[in-house]
Amino acid sequence: MILILLVIGALCFFLAFMFTNRAATRALALLISGVVLIGSIVLMVANYHEHYGMKKVTTTTTQKIYSASGSSSMNMALYKQVGTSGKNNVYIYDVKENQKTPSHTKADEYTTNHVNWTNKANATLTTKVTRWEYKSDFYSLLFKWSGMDGTMVKRVYTFNLPKTWVKLSTTQAAKLQKLMGSSTAKAQMATQAKAYITAKVQAAMMKNPQMTEVQRAKVTQQAQAEFQAQALKKAVAQLN
Structure with missing residues (x-):
């Protein structure tokens, strides 16, 4: 108008x-x-x-995410390094299990990424998108065809990841998979994992001899996740 x-x-x-x-x-x-x-x-x-006649409107969405490593035994917070400051890094993740093409964050001047480490079992991604919208129908009609409605203000990605995950770049991940992909490394890790999980379950049963099968399975799952995280961190340390 x-x-x-x-x-x-x-x-x-x-x-x-x-x-x-x-x-x-x-x-x-x-x-x-x-x-x-x-x-x-x-x-x-x-x-x-x-932005006369406009207001900022923020939309927040939270979804469960999965590691884009392609392996259920390697929970990685993967990122593609962009620039040298780290502010524009692109994080790669899956929104469903066994996803063929991974999802990723945006790499532009509006986007900020945050990573929080939690004690929760599942990883989630909270996305907050702030845009300019008209305050009323009057302003929307007045400035119709201006192209300003819905313009981006900022986009914030917050990754809430279990402490059993490991953050590393795609370059590090490629080297890591090569390092841990040999049959010798796999056999050694399997032996170590079995010993670690057995020790954890035995320690838990000593504290609670009346453990049920469900409780034992939970301890086993937690011990397996802990071992995987420790093994990944040790392997990453060898890359540096």
Whole structure:
């Protein structure tokens, strides 16, 4: 609508200046059309630069995510390094198990990534997207076709990851998979994992001899996750 007012104001100003003969009528017509013309320009500039008539609206979504490592035994918080500061790194993850094409965060000036380590068993991703939206239908109609509605302000990704996960770059992950992919490394890890899990279960049963099968399975699962995390961290340390 503001664009229509701008065109009407400019057209009326031109017609008043060129074709109005009486001085009083010309002055009044120039004044009114000039106010419409200049007012339209001022409002357009205010909307573009100061977001006049708009407000910030934030949408928050949280979803469960999975490691994009491609292996259920290697829970990795993978990222692709972009630049040298680390601010624009792209994090890679899956939104469902055995996902063919991994999802990833955006790499632009609006995006910020945060990683929080938790004691929870599942990994989640909270995404907060803030955009400019018009305060009311009036402003939406007034600035229609301006292209300002829905413009991005900021996007914040917050990864809430179990402490059993390991954060590393895609370059490190490729080296790690090569290091741990040999048959000797796999056999050695399997032996160590069995010994670690057995020791953990035995210690838990000594504290609680009346453990049920469900409780024992839970301890086994937790011990397995702990061992995997420790083994990954040791392997990553060898890469540096």
